[in-house]
Amino acid sequence: MFIDNENEVNSEDMDVSNNPFEEKNESDLDSENPEENNSNPDDECEKLRAELADLNNKYIRMAADFDNYRKRQAQERESLLKYGAAETMTKLLAVLDTFERAKESLKDIDDAKSVKESYEVAFKQLLDTLKKAGLETIDALGAEFDPNLHEAIAQTPTNEHPDNTVISQMQTGYKLGDRVLRPALVNVALNEE
Secondary structure (H helix, E strand, O other): OEEEOOEEEOOOOOOOOOOOOOOOOHHHHHHHOHHHHHOOHHHHHHHHHHHHHHHHHHHHHHHHHHHHHHHHHHHHHHHHHHHOOHHHHHHHHHHHHHHHHHHHHHHHOOOHHHHHHHHHHHHHHHHHHHHHOOEEEEOOOOOEOOOOOEEEEEEEEOOOOOOOEEEEEEEOEEEEOOEEEEOEEEEEEEOOO
């Protein structure tokens, strides 16, 4: 018998079916979960094994696919490095042909003017071909010295040019897109003070 707020309660009035400490017999268990009773533990184990085998096969296939993808990417990267310049080289073959023709035609020529013209044609063709491939010259003469584009190999004290101005260029610089391939070798003005 329990007493609660001065009300008397009999133990017979209490519902004891929800008591978690009470032991239940098999007939009570059968009535609570009818779905669990219909399945055999061996069948449940077989289902789990089949599901595990299926997931394992999917994992193995996915790992093999990824490995194949990685190998394909490595081959493509190697091919690109090896043959990436093929298009540019093909364009340069025309320039090479021009040099060969000029060489053959210069065998019998003693005139320096013809040699100069042949040289200028070949040089222009080479420069145009490289420009089409994306090569740009770095214009340095008269520009303000920029260490990203220029390499100063001399400084000349002068008041004729503004300070840090490129007054002469010893070697042309080149860039491809935003990347400097070779900086221009320059002489920079240094104001006398």
